[in-house]
Amino acid sequence: MAVISCSQNKSSGNNDLKNLLDEYIGQTIKLPHDSCCCLLDRSYGLDFLDADYLIVSYIEAEGCTPCHLHLPYWKELSDRLDTLSNVFATSLLIIRPDTLEKVTEFIRYANYDYPVIIDTLGLFSEMNRLPEYQTLRTLLIDNNHKILALGNPIENRAIDRIYMQIISGRINDVDTTSPLYLDNNIIDIGTVPPGAERDFEFLVKNQSNDTITVCNIMTPCDCIGATATDIMPASIGSIKISFHASDNNGIFHHPIVVRYKGITSPIIIHMYGMVSL
Numbered sequence: 001m002a003v004i005s006c007s008q009n010k011s012s013g014n015n016d017l018k019n020l021l022d023e024y025i026g027q028t029i030k031l032p033h034d035s036c037c038c039l040l041d042r043s044y045g046l047d048f049l050d051a052d053y054l055i056v057s058y059i060e061a062e063g064c065t066p067c068h069l070h071l072p073y074w075k076e077l078s079d080r081l082d083t084l085s086n087v088f089a090t091s092l093l094i095i096r097p098d099t100l101e102k103v104t105e106f107i108r109y110a111n112y113d114y115p116v117i118i119d120t121l122g123l124f125s126e127m128n129r130l131p132e133y134q135t136l137r138t139l140l141i142d143n144n145h146k147i148l149a150l151g152n153p154i155e156n157r158a159i160d161r162i163y164m165q166i167i168s169g170r171i172n173d174v175d176t177t178s179p180l181y182l183d184n185n186i187i188d189i190g191t192v193p194p195g196a197e198r199d200f201e202f203l204v205k206n207q208s209n210d211t212i213t214v215c216n217i218m219t220p221c222d223c224i225g226a227t228a229t230d231i232m233p234a235s236i237g238s239i240k241i242s243f244h245a246s247d248n249n250g251i252f253h254h255p256i257v258v259r260y261k262g263i264t265s266p267i268i269i270h271m272y273g274m275v276s277l
Contacts, residue, residue, distance in 0.1 A: 020131060021150060029056065029145045032094070032123035048115045050143060053089040053167045055081075055153065057138040058124055060096045061103055067252045069095070069103075070220045071110045073154035078114045081167070089167045090114060094124045140166060155255055157265060178265050179208035180231070189243065189273030196245040201238055202269060206231035218257040224271070228258045239267070245275045 031049065048054065055077070061068045074091055081089045094117045097103040103118055117124075130137050131150065140149040140163050148166055151159035182204050189198060206212050213230040223246055231237035239258055254271040 020136070024131065024136075024139075024147050024150055027147050029139060029141050029147060030124075030127040031056070031092075031145065032117060032119055032127065048090055048092060050088075051090055052087040052143050053148075054141050054145075055089075055091045055138065055163060056094060056141060057091065057152065058094045058096070058130060059137075061098060067221050067223060067246060067248075067250075067254065069093070069106070070154060070255070071107070071112045072218050072220065073255070073257070075110075075112060075114065076218070077154055077160070080164075084168055086169070087167060092117065094119050096120075096122055096125070155253070155268075155270070157268065178263055179206060179210075180212065180260065180263065180267060181205040181207055182267055182269075185267065185269045187241070187269065187271040187273075189271060191274045191276050192245050193277060194245055194247045194249070194275055196243075196275075198243045200241045200243070202241070204228075204231060204237045204239060204267065206233060206235055206237065209233045212237075212263065213261045214258065215261040216257075216259040218259075220254050220256075223252075224254050224256060226256050226258070239269065241269065241271070243271065249276050250274065 057074075059068055074093060078091045081091065092115045095103055096119050100118060100120055107116060119125075135152050135155065136150045138150070138152040139147050141147055149159075149162055151162075153160035153163045182202060185202070187200055192198070211230060211232050214228045217226050217228055219226050223244055225242040225244075226239065228239045229237040239256075241256055243254075251274045252272070256269045256271065257266050258269075259266040
């Protein structure tokens, strides 16, 4: 859920994280929704502010806007929340843009129809003391705007399960053991110049006696291309990823999600790096 400095031992890091979570759980979050913020809503109006549960994510969109917003993943999560019949739950993206026009244009281009607040004045960070770690600047809150959990569900499957269990009130007892094995799911690309191109291949082992087929591949933006092969029984398949650095400087994190038919847990490959001259 959080990044802990490599100089800290595991016990110290876990204690720091526990203390941080204890500090925030139960606190009240204030949401900016006055005329100082531009609210893009196509179907919710202001009703979402009274939702039973909100997954609020604060994003500072500097540099390559699509790279920071990860809208395909938020849309997929929000679509799943829409299927819950017993509660009203949705996501809310609060975006601090570097350029208002660029952010609004991309949201409309992506046809993203879930609640978004474009916080041009940075009111959300002024009204609330946010965690230092970016990954903890995504919060699950109730209808009193009290924090129930922290962490980014589109980047961490364990966080996703926790959020869905809290929201639905049901424990997911489905066996999440996957027959697929991937030795490493991290790409640390380091610092690359704008326009740089890199290619990567990951080998995925099928430990079952059945052929496993690819059903969906999600990438966060046009910087990433990805393909994957079906995998024969007791054989090895591949996931190939191509990266084309944007023209904007900045640190990035690109999760690439590969879903296989009949497999509950997708394979998520995380690419980290920085674009800089």
